[in-house]
Amino acid sequence: MRERGLEFKVGLLILVSSAILIGFIFILGNFSFRSGFTIKVDYDYIGALQPGAPVKVSGIKVGKVEHIDFLGGKPDPKLNGQRVQVRLTVWIEDRVRDAIRSDAEFFINTAGVLGEQYLEIVPGRDWEHPPIQPGSVIHGPPAVHDPPRTDLVVARLYEVLDGVAAVLRDDRDAIKGLLSNSANAVKEANDLLVANRAQISELITNGASLAKEAKTTLAKVNSGLGDGRPVATLVADASATLKAAQSTMTTLTPSAQALMSDATRVTKIITEERIDKAINAADKAASAAGKAGGLIDNVNGMVTDLRSGKGTAGALLSRDDIYADLRELIRDLKRNPWKLFWKE
Incomplete structure (x- = not known):
């Protein structure tokens, strides 16, 4: 009985182990x-x-x-x-x-x-x-x-690191000078800020005041606008003006096109020969105007001489005694016309 019990336990253990092994096989x-x-x-x-x-x-x-x-x-x-x-x-x-x-x-x-x-x-x-x-x-x-190529990324990273190391090794003096200059520049900037601390503080204060004033101005503008009706009215008026201008342009477009057509025909009529003739006519008109101006100057001078009493006609016009004598002479000749032919 003991041997059968032992065989049963061994067989059961083998079956359980086989089942577990098969389960692992299926799972894995x-x-x-x-x-x-x-x-x-x-x-x-x-x-x-x-x-x-x-x-x-x-x-x-x-x-x-x-x-x-x-x-x-x-x-x-x-x-x-x-x-x-x-x-x-x-x-x-x-x-x-x-x-x-x-x-x-x-x-x-x-x-x-x-x-x-x-x-x-x-x-x-x-x-x-x-x-x-x-x-x-x-x-x-x-x-x-495709999945990311981490191997290529690492290889290229190594190339970049090698390049950086080469630059640091070959340009060591230049990099040292650059760092030194940068440190000096930072120091000078710090000294400048310390020396001008009062001016910088005043500048910041003025900026804050300006911002405050701008805020106040905007608040006043906002309160002046109210609910925005003035702006809406202004926009509506501008829109109406634009519509009227568009309508006017639509009305004027045919006339403008006709005017351009007439201008094109006129430019086709105008030739170089006609332009030369027009220039010659203008030159002649200018010359005639010059001569007319000279004639007017002469007449003006003659009138001036007459008014000043120069010459016989001037004396006749300006002196009353000569006019009276001449008038008396004419009357005497009318009464005694024989004096024209006979002298005492």
Whole structure:
């Protein structure tokens, strides 16, 4: 009886151990008894992603990466000859099929800082088109995003650090002089501020007073405007003026166009020959005007002489006794016309 009890315990231990081992295999092997579908996702770089890596939608594990195929840039006839570097075969559970829309995005993320990598799917929001169908091939941006190349970032950072070290080593004297000059400039600026502390304080005080006065002025302007009706009236008047000006311009536009047409015809009529003739006529008119001016000057001089009594006509006009004698002579000749022919 004791031997049978021992055999029973050993057999039970073996069964329990086998069950635990099978459970671990299922857990670690990402086995699932749910139905699902597969799609293809093309990448140029996948980092440290391995077959069997989990697939998550909105942070929930819903599948795994079944295969990773390196195509090495071969053209794919299904993609109109586009070249593919790495193609992932992804298995996803059917329960999230409707959630993965046609505008879904695919990222390769890392669980933690140094954790394993997994494929993250952002479901998308295009509910007007059907979801991604089984067997679909997802290629290129904006749907597919390559993981960041931290190795390249580190390598380029090393290059930058080497360049900085070389500059610090080769231009040590120049950098020392620059730092010395900067220190002197800071010291001079500090001395200047200390020496002119009173002026700076006065300037700040004046600025504060100016700001206060501006605030008071704005308050007065605001109170003067009141509810804004004057401004609204001014804007309305300006709008009415603009409308009237626009109407006037609309009315004057045909007349202006006709005037421009007439001016164009006039400019076509005017030729160089006619311009020369007009210039000659203007010159002749100017010469005639000059001669007329001279004639007027002569007449003016003659009138001046007459008024001053120069000459016979001037004496006749200016002296009354000569006028009286001449008048008496004319009367005597009328009474005695024979005196014209006979002299005593």
